[in-house]
Amino acid sequence: MYREVDDGADRSQQDRAAEQARLREVMREERENISEGDKPDDLKTIEHVGEPEKLAEYGTYQGDEGETAGYDCVVVAQQNALDGLGVETTTEEIRQIGENMDPPAYGRGENTYGLNGTTPDGVGYAFEAKGVGRIDYPPENSDTSDCTEAINHLRNELSEGHAVIAVVDTEPLWGQPGGHAVWVTGADFNSDGRLETVKVNDPGVENGQNISYEGNKFIEAWESYDYRMSSSQESFPFWGEQEK
Amino acid sequence: MSMSTNDENLGYRWWIKVKNAPVVSSQIPLEAALSYPVCAQGELRFFHYAVSNGQIVRPFTYLRATLPDMEVVELIIDRHGKLFPGLPAEPGVYGVTFDRERRIALLNLIPSLAQKYLREPAGETGQTFLRLFNQSVPETLKPFYEALNPRFFQWLSS
Numbered sequence: 001m002y003r004e005v006d007d008g009a010d011r012s013q014q015d016r017a018a019e020q021a022r023l024r025e026v027m028r029e030e031r032e033n034i035s036e037g038d039k040p041d042d043l044k045t046i047e048h049v050g051e052p053e054k055l056a057e058y059g060t061y062q063g064d065e066g067e068t069a070g071y072d073c074v075v076v077a078q079q080n081a082l083d084g085l086g087v088e089t090t091t092e093e094i095r096q097i098g099e100n101m102d103p104p105a106y107g108r109g110e111n112t113y114g115l116n117g118t119t120p121d122g123v124g125y126a127f128e129a130k131g132v133g134r135i136d137y138p139p140e141n142s143d144t145s146d147c148t149e150a151i152n153h154l155r156n157e158l159s160e161g162h163a164v165i166a167v168v169d170t171e172p173l174w175g176q177p178g179g180h181a182v183w184v185t186g187a188d189f190n191s192d193g194r195l196e197t198v199k200v201n202d203p204g205v206e207n208g209q210n211i212s213y214e215g216n217k218f219i220e221a222w223e224s225y226d227y228r229m230s231s232s233q234e235s236f237p238f239w240g241e242q243e244k
Numbered sequence: 245m246s247m248s249t250n251d252e253n254l255g256y257r258w259w260i261k262v263k264n265a266p267v268v269s270s271q272i273p274l275e276a277a278l279s280y281p282v283c284a285q286g287e288l289r290f291f292h293y294a295v296s297n298g299q300i301v302r303p304f305t306y307l308r309a310t311l312p313d314m315e316v317v318e319l320i321i322d323r324h325g326k327l328f329p330g331l332p333a334e335p336g337v338y339g340v341t342f343d344r345e346r347r348i349a350l351l352n353l354i355p356s357l358a359q360k361y362l363r364e365p366a367g368e369t370g371q372t373f374l375r376l377f378n379q380s381v382p383e384t385l386k387p388f389y390e391a392l393n394p395r396f397f398q399w400l401s402s
Binding site: 070071073074103106107113114115116117118119120121123144167171176177178179180181223224225226228 | 270
């Protein structure tokens with residue numbers, strides 16, 4: 001995560017984390033207070049895609065402390081997703097893979113002169129390196145502003161039981177801007193096909209397993225990075241089982 | 245991405261386009277912040293900087309993009325702290341209040357300013373830009389913006 005040019009609330013990292021947690025709690029309460037029965041018919045959720053509950057156990061927090069904590073969202077999201085896919089790895093191994101790529105997908109420490117973190121193009125590099133395949137969106141030479149197409153891609157990937165990591169700006173989600181990555185584990189669509197809720201394991205949030213972001217807010221956050229996401233080409237191990 | 249001049253959100257869209265330009269997304273980490281643009285003749289100029297724990301680590305790119313199509317034509321990554329001579333390598337603490345609407349309003353003034361730049365006085369648009377800019381940009385970063393094109397800031401007050 002980073003902070004944008006004009007977001008300079010001069011607070012400690014702990015204060016910001018506490019505020020993020022508080023905002024998340026308020027959002028969760030607001031969502032819970034609107035029961036499905038109170039919604040107009042045309043807005044009722046009719047389709048759930050993905051398995052956010054089953055995948056929640058793999059989500060972990062990138063932390064607030066340590067040399068790389070501030071810029072490890074992609075590393076942690078990839079490690080968590082690979083864990084869910086049944087691939088053994090560690091965050092340190094993923095950092096090293098990224099550092100050793102040409103060009104490097106990940107940088108840290110003094111040798112990077114402040115260029116710490118993962119490049120947007122690098123998101124998903126560990127999928128490829130650990131043998132589960134990788135497909136990036138939006139496709140090359142496509143219209144990067146096509147929201148409908150982006151949502152279709154997201155729905156398709158989740159429907160296949162693939163691990164999806166999306167690049168977002170945290171401002172619409174947390175109220176403070178920053179480049180960030182989340183593991184998307186599910187999505188809810190209403191009867192007119194609109195994306196209602198996105199379920200994620202968010203490495204930037206303490207207890208960020210299976211949290212929900214409102215569809216419109218997620219789209220706004222995602223649009224800021226041209227609806228960029230990277231998906232595994234292999235499915236979660238339980239995926240075939242549940243279809244039998 | 246549509247770049248219609250009738251688009252009220254054009255400045256914001258330009259900014260997103262630069263943020264996601266292939267030359268940027270293949271080299272600059274997500275964790276780097278992109279500055280607001282500064283107008284020059286026929287182009288906009290930007291820089292990236294890193295922030296950690298409320299401190300601006302340092303500006304480390306110089307980036308130019310054409311107008312109106314916003315193709316990035318130059319990206320210099322400053323690995324040795326020589327890009328902004330005379331300015332501190334680590335500008336330090338930043339402290340302004342974040343406001344999303346103000347940020348987007350500031351970006352959306354850019355197309356109009358770019359069209360007027362050096363052809364006519366900046367007038368009220370320039371004053372509005374300066375007001376929003378001063379409210380939105382940390383004091384420690386202002387010299388870096390001015391270094392991108394000092395003439396732009398002189399013109400804004402015209």
